[in-house]
Amino acid sequence: MLLEVILEDEVTCPRCPELEKILRRICRDLDIPFSVKFLGNKALANYEESVISRTLDPEWVKTFGSPEHKRSLEKIEPLLRYMKERSIHAVPNTIIRWHAGTNVKEIVIRGFNPNDKEQVKAFVANLYALLKSLKRVVYGR
Amino acid sequence: MVYSVFYYAFGAIGRAITELVLRIYEWREAKKKVFAERKKAAPAPPSWGFFRTANPYGNYDLTYVPRNTALTVTIPALIKLPVKSHEKARATEERLYFTVKEAASKEWFKEIEELAKMIEKGGK
Numbered sequence: 001m002l003l004e005v006i007l008e009d010e011v012t013c014p015r016c017p018e019l020e021k022i023l024r025r026i027c028r029d030l031d032i033p034f035s036v037k038f039l040g041n042k043a044l045a046n047y048e049e050s051v052i053s054r055t056l057d058p059e060w061v062k063t064f065g066s067p068e069h070k071r072s073l074e075k076i077e078p079l080l081r082y083m084k085e086r087s088i089h090a091v092p093n094t095i096i097r098w099h100a101g102t103n104v105k106e107i108v109i110r111g112f113n114p115n116d117k118e119q120v121k122a123f124v125a126n127l128y129a130l131l132k133s134l135k136r137v138v139y140g141r
Numbered sequence: 142m143v144y145s146v147f148y149y150a151f152g153a154i155g156r157a158i159t160e161l162v163l164r165i166y167e168w169r170e171a172k173k174k175v176f177a178e179r180k181k182a183a184p185a186p187p188s189w190g191f192f193r194t195a196n197p198y199g200n201y202d203l204t205y206v207p208r209n210t211a212l213t214v215t216i217p218a219l220i221k222l223p224v225k226s227h228e229k230a231r232a233t234e235e236r237l238y239f240t241v242k243e244a245a246s247k248e249w250f251k252e253i254e255e256l257a258k259m260i261e262k263g264g265k
Contacts, residue, residue: 122245
């Protein structure tokens with residue numbers, strides 16, 4: 001598929017159904033394929049708001065991270081290493097994937113908080129605008 | 142001890158000539174180096190065929206990228222394929238990570254642009 005939206009979900013995740021509803025509605029409006037990927041019982045709820053949660057890979061932070069990332073890595077590195085070794089995934093993740101030529105490009109958005117209504121509103125508006133512009137870029141219409 | 146004018150003149154001329162010869166020699170060597178480096182440049186990786194791609198579980202998959210379409214097929218590398226796969230991955234998958242808090246901010250699109258530019262430059 002040239003452009004698709006994937007939700008990485010887990011059965012016991014309490015915040016995932018809300019996000020699924022929102023994503024389904026946006027994708028139906030814009031006519032973009034949407035699918036839910038269940039990760040299984042190794043998944044971990046992803047509610048953290050720290051900047052380090054941009055990625056769960058310490059190597060990535062060491063090479064590309066800002067000084068702020070590197071400072072916070074000192075505390076959290078053992079946890080990240082444990083998660084990487086056990087291949088534990090955090091949920092919910094919204095993945096927007098599109099193809100530019102033979103390259104695959106992805107935007108991964110970690111976490112979701114349905115209780116913060118203002119944040120949800122802004123998130124939905126931003127996501128709608130992004131998908132609309134991406135659709136125009138990928139399909140040319 | 143006093144030397145004649147000719148002594149100093151010949152000395153200066155001799156030094157100038159040797160310096161010129163050395164400079165010409167250095168320039169030719171540098172030129173040769175540049176041409177040698179140009180010849181040594183590695184060939185571009187293939188844009189289609191079988192590729193080894195990393196998966197989040199620490200192993201690798203085999204991905205087939207067709208020549209003219211964007212449809213790709215990925216299979217786990219559990220069997221030995223009778224065809225040759227390229228060791229070097231094709232152009233790396235560009236993946237950007239954000240939290241919801243960042244995605245809900247007004248500066249999200251700017252951030253995406255900045256990160257995309259950073260990827261183009263190779264993380265510098």
